[in-house]
Amino acid sequence: MKLATYKDGSRDGQxxxxxxxxxxxxxxxxxxxxxxxxxxxxxxxxxxxxxLYEQLNAGRAxxxxxxxxxxxxxxxxxxxxxxxxxxxxxxxxxxxxxxGAEVPENLRTDPLIYQGAxxxxxxxxxxxxxxxxxxxxxxxxxxxxxxxxxxxxASPEQALDGIRLVMLANDxxxxxxxxxxxxKGFGFVQSKPATAFSPVAVTPDxxxxxxxxxxxxxxxxxxxxxxxxxxxxxxPDMHFHFGQLIAHLATTRHVRAGSIVGxxxxxxxxxxxxxxxxxxKGYGCIAEKRCMETLxxxxxxxxxxxxxxxxxxxxxxxxxxSVFGAIDQTIVAPGGE
Amino acid sequence: MKLATYKDGSRDGQxxxxxxxxxxxxxxxxxxxxxxxxxxxxxxxxxxxxxLYEQLNAGRAxxxxxxxxxxxxxxxxxxxxxxxxxxxxxxxxxxxxxxGAEVPENLRTDPLIYQGAxxxxxxxxxxxxxxxxxxxxxxxxxxxxxxxxxxxxASPEQALDGIRLVMLANDxxxxxxxxxxxxKGFGFVQSKPATAFSPVAVTPDxxxxxxxxxxxxxxxxxxxxxxxxxxxxxxPDMHFHFGQLIAHLATTRHVRAGSIVGxxxxxxxxxxxxxxxxxxKGYGCIAEKRCMETLxxxxxxxxxxxxxxxxxxxxxxxxxxSVFGAIDQTIVAPGGE
Numbered sequence: 001m002k003l004a005t006y007k008d009g010s011r012d013g014q015x016x017x018x019x020x021x022x023x024x025x026x027x028x029x030x031x032x033x034x035x036x037x038x039x040x041x042x043x044x045x046x047x048x049x050x051x052l053y054e055q056l057n058a059g060r061a062x063x064x065x066x067x068x069x070x071x072x073x074x075x076x077x078x079x080x081x082x083x084x085x086x087x088x089x090x091x092x093x094x095x096x097x098x099x100g101a102e103v104p105e106n107l108r109t110d111p112l113i114y115q116g117a118x119x120x121x122x123x124x125x126x127x128x129x130x131x132x133x134x135x136x137x138x139x140x141x142x143x144x145x146x147x148x149x150x151x152x153x154a155s156p157e158q159a160l161d162g163i164r165l166v167m168l169a170n171d172x173x174x175x176x177x178x179x180x181x182x183x184k185g186f187g188f189v190q191s192k193p194a195t196a197f198s199p200v201a202v203t204p205d206x207x208x209x210x211x212x213x214x215x216x217x218x219x220x221x222x223x224x225x226x227x228x229x230x231x232x233x234x235x236p237d238m239h240f241h242f243g244q245l246i247a248h249l250a251t252t253r254h255v256r257a258g259s260i261v262g263x264x265x266x267x268x269x270x271x272x273x274x275x276x277x278x279x280x281k282g283y284g285c286i287a288e289k290r291c292m293e294t295l296x297x298x299x300x301x302x303x304x305x306x307x308x309x310x311x312x313x314x315x316x317x318x319x320x321x322s323v324f325g326a327i328d329q330t331i332v333a334p335g336g337e
Numbered sequence: 338m339k340l341a342t343y344k345d346g347s348r349d350g351q352x353x354x355x356x357x358x359x360x361x362x363x364x365x366x367x368x369x370x371x372x373x374x375x376x377x378x379x380x381x382x383x384x385x386x387x388x389l390y391e392q393l394n395a396g397r398a399x400x401x402x403x404x405x406x407x408x409x410x411x412x413x414x415x416x417x418x419x420x421x422x423x424x425x426x427x428x429x430x431x432x433x434x435x436x437g438a439e440v441p442e443n444l445r446t447d448p449l450i451y452q453g454a455x456x457x458x459x460x461x462x463x464x465x466x467x468x469x470x471x472x473x474x475x476x477x478x479x480x481x482x483x484x485x486x487x488x489x490x491a492s493p494e495q496a497l498d499g500i501r502l503v504m505l506a507n508d509x510x511x512x513x514x515x516x517x518x519x520x521k522g523f524g525f526v527q528s529k530p531a532t533a534f535s536p537v538a539v540t541p542d543x544x545x546x547x548x549x550x551x552x553x554x555x556x557x558x559x560x561x562x563x564x565x566x567x568x569x570x571x572x573p574d575m576h577f578h579f580g581q582l583i584a585h586l587a588t589t590r591h592v593r594a595g596s597i598v599g600x601x602x603x604x605x606x607x608x609x610x611x612x613x614x615x616x617x618k619g620y621g622c623i624a625e626k627r628c629m630e631t632l633x634x635x636x637x638x639x640x641x642x643x644x645x646x647x648x649x650x651x652x653x654x655x656x657x658x659s660v661f662g663a664i665d666q667t668i669v670a671p672g673g674e
Contacts, residue, residue: 011377011593040348078593080415080456083526104521114523115452117586119417119593131490131589153468153671174589184441186451187524189420193589249454252468252511252530256348256415256456334490 001046001053002200003028003165004325005035005073007123012036013073017049018200019056022325025067026056035076035201039257042148042164046203067199069325074121075167075201076146076258082118082195083249084142084171084262085111087240091267091288098291111240111248114187116171118260122196124325127332128172128311130193136175137305137331141222141284141313143234144169144262145242146201150255159250160214160243166207168198168220169262170313170327175287175304195262198313199325210318214241218323220266222284223312224305229289230282232266234315305331338383338390339537340365340502341662342372342410344460349373350410354386355537356393359662362404363393372413372538376594379485379501383540404536406662411458412504412538413483413595419455419532420586421479421508421599422448424577428604428625435628448577448585451524453508455597459533461662464669465509465648467530473512474642474668478559478621478650480571481506481599482579483538487592496587497551497580503544505535505557506599507650507664512624512641532599535650536662547655551578555660557603559621560649561642566626567619569603571652642668 002020005013006027015028015035031048032038038045055061086092089107096103104110122128130137143166150162177191204211210218217235221228240248242261249255265284270277270292277296283289290300305311314326339357342350343364352365352372368385369375375382392398423429426444433440441447459465467474480503487499514528541548547555554572558565577585579598586592602621607614607629614633620626627637642648651663 078417080417081454083454110517110521112521112523113526115454115526117418117420117452117590118455119596120591129489135589152466177589180447182522184447184449185519185522185524186449187522189450189452189586190588194591249526251527252472252514253454254457254531259456 001050002202002206003035003049003075004200005075005077006071007073011078013077017052017056018067020206021321022067022200024056024064026052026061026064028052036258039146039148039164042257069199070125072125072199073123074197075165076260077121079118079121079258079260080256081259082116082262083113083259084116084264085113085240085245086264087111087238087245088264088267089239090237090269091265094267094288094291098294108239111245113245113248116188116192116195120194122194122329124196124199124327126196126329127337128193128196128329129332129334129337130174131334133306135177138173138175138286139222139224139305139311139313140171140173140265141220141230141232142169142171142262142265143216143220144197144260147246147255147259147261148257150246150250152250152252152254154247154250156241156243156247159246162246162255163204163214163242165201166204166216167201168313168315168324168327170196170311170329171262172196173285173287196327196329198327202323206323214243218315218317220284221314221316222282225309228282230284232268232281232284234266237268238263307331307333307336338387339539339543340372340386340412341537342412342414343408344410348415350414354389354393355404357543358658359404359537361393361401363389363398363401365389373595376483376485376501379594406536407462409462409536410460411534412502413597414458416455416458416595416597417593418596419453419599420450420596421453421601422450422577422582423601424448424575424582425601425604426576427574427606428602431604431625431628435631445576448582450582450585453525453529453532457531459531459666461533461536461664463533463666464674465533465666466669466671466674467511468671470643472514475510475512475623476559476561476642476648476650477508477510477602478557478567478569479506479508479599479602480553480557481534481597484583484592484596484598485594487583487587489587489589489591491584491587493578493580493584496583499583499592500541500551500579502538503541503553504538505650505652505661505664507533507648507666508599509533510622510624533664533666535664539660543660551580555652555654557621558651558653559619562646565619567621569605569618569621571603574605575600644668644670644673
């Protein structure tokens, strides 16, 4: 099934069930008001939502209305956890190579994950407010999952069973603040402002064969100022699958219902073409593009985002239809929302 | 006023108002069930809780019952944000000096803060479950505040106005996992298991003159296996006050109601005595004790905690009464709770 949260002036919004083709929606009011309630009591509430979803798809839901992504908050407008991995190693390798740094020895065995702020997410069409263009404004096109309860010590396989919903994320990054925060070792605080999520979160079964062992085998599209800059394969190059990322978190603590875990920027490795590296699938963040330019030409030539820039992130199913709806945001100065 | 959350089998527990002397309590049911509700709508709900608090203190609350800290969850059993600072620079300086590392140039102007997990806090008397003693189990005695909404770009003074409640924290740390996570630069994930909080969270006015400009001028007591190891002044050596820590978080994003911000280990600088450094006020975490030993004797002689060890963290007011109640926990192996 597909779930979204409509803005209603409250902090948590109103849960709606959305039809498979994203054309219609229906308030879940009789079942649950908020998505966190459903995650807290999944086995009882999810089947009821599934029934409503099937009625909606069959055109039999009596109070259905046209679905409007612009009215959406993040599926979970605030969450008890947001932990974002770097599961696509090409992203890490590219960034390190471009600055001449070593790739860590244990990169392939020990996932990089940072704990992010989860008190104030953005809806898919909400403006991205950044205090200054000089901060180096970047998007990051990612996949994220929402979990149920996963016990401390869970194996990656057990953790896979804890995945309830899948969605897309724009993990907005302020690149020029990152080096100083990385040097402090304490993770990202100021360099990661509010993250945005896709209009709709879907249960893994909605992905059909494209959901394989904790990976989404579909193409993630990034469109910057109307220009398609990334058509990245989200499947095979995800080195750590979501079960492994969640199990990493759960090594020394329980992971509770409503935790959101991100994949990191979806990224594919280069191909060599006439002695020159090339990335034919494009990029899921501008930092990568700048690293590609540095490796190719000795220096970056693409600037970060400016006020007024737009970013659209979307994933189509094998039937060509949008699975999650599109993240579609504009960068604005404070007071410009 | 003083607020606590009683265990009732649910994820968020039941909000109770606790008398100033911590002897009696009263369910807040008629006003709010959960503390997060109150934080979401503070101006409307807090005055009603204050009325109940005054009735309770006057012995006029009709359904008062004896207050039992053992029945408490954390005041906020799960939160939308837990960000922990290192505001006591002696803690940072001690740790760096002991391993021969430089103290960062900007330590006095740029706060160290890490984003922690907030999906699964421990109550004040809950066991601390750690997978292995070899992980280097340590306590950290801290002060923490819970905020209301603080807008992006708020000044430290404005952020001070956003402080709603004050409490104590035991920011349990797994010391032997920290060096590898620090080296990754992405902050603490596995090395910081579930944090515990004091039975009671109090509004700043409860602290009277001891609350000065975002600092608590009282003594934080740490008692390890029944032995008093720390009597640390929480006031003057807190280099960054809570308003500064919150403003640091709010530089590039809004900080939303129910965010918890920690002080870091309360720590006082050494005095020199006969040419030898001494820390007469003791320590608020074992890592500090080991650093003191390293500086004094060339190597640490105190081991980290073992299964069965206990840690009690408490703060007395100027009247000698416990302000927040005591954190009182036992370290146990998985399955031993």
